[in-house]
Amino acid sequence: MFLYKYFFALFLLGMSSCTYSEHSEKVPLKTNIIHDTLRFGYDEKITGLKNLLTNEFIFKGHSSFIIAGNLIETEINNIIYNTIQKAEECFYNDYFEKKPDELITIFLFKDDITYTYWAEKLFGDSDLSPYGYYKPSDKAMLMNISTGGGTLIHELTHAFVRYDFPDIPSWLNEGLGSLYERCSLSGGNITGYVNWRLPGLQKAINNKTYTSLTKLVNTTDDEFYGDNSGFNYAQARYLCYYLQENGLLKKFYKTFRDRYEEDKTGKKFLEEILKSDLKSFDSEFKKFVLSLELID
Secondary structure: OOOOOHHHHHHHHHHHEEEEEEOOOOOOOOOOHHHHHOOOOOHHHHHHHHHHHOOEEEEEEEEEEEEEOOOOOHHHHHHHHHHHHHHHHHHHHOOOOOOOOOOEEEEEEHHEEEHHHHHHHHHOOOOOOOOOEEEEHEEEEEEEHOOOHHHHHHHHHHHHHHHHHOOHHHHHHHHHHHHHOEEEOOOOOOEEEEOOOOHHHHHHHHHOOOHHHHHOOOOOHHHHHOOHHHHHHHHHHHHHHHHHOOOOOHHHHHHHOOOOOHHOOHHHHHHHHHOOOHHHHHHHHHHHHHHHHOOO
8 A cells, every 4th residue: 555545544643542541541551462562673673764854753663563762651551552452452352363574663742843853754644634644655654643642543533444454445445544533442342433434425315426335345446546536535434433333233243354356345254244235225324314413
């Protein structure tokens, strides 16, 4: 996937957030995740990063990640424990199966100034989302973490899915990432909540510019990220939200992943899970979307 595909996904994510269990206060970093990453060369990678970055950065190795941040150490530890680790626990609790088999670097920048400076210096990137982005070709995430944790969860979703379901179509990849822009991480489960993408989707339904779910699942990458991308993100997100709310999301994801060669759009598996053809289901889906309310 190319970098441009991820920019719109992050637009306006200042409204994104994730909440945690009541145990998300500052605590010593520990994990019950079974790691298979001991073969990773944390020290070698960190040494290379130290040669690129300044002394204000702190470096941590955790699971499949190297975290490099110019925040204070307690803040970095809290992000690792309360966001990165909890998200990983949730995603690999009866959901995803295959973990990254290579190191991914997460750059946590304390403000917009250092974020934009280092994105340009390290990768030559200047046309940036204000919040953060994922560069799969460079195995790196760059986060303006001052804007909140929703962007990080969105991009972690993409990073994990890249290894678990490498052929995932854009509509589901972005549907899942967008679903978890606003979420909770608690009890080993990740749960998405209604977010800022809802009004645009409701408007499309009300003004008759809404297009079908069948069209959504048949979009190519270029079509999904094209002129109608805002609608596509919202429709994909709330389709995933509907499946989540009806206890079907994990089943659909795993069925699609495991039987991908039978139908590369996912339409067949949606209809199996929903027990309805998509054309008929569109009416129910629109009613569901219109029943939702965005609460700040």
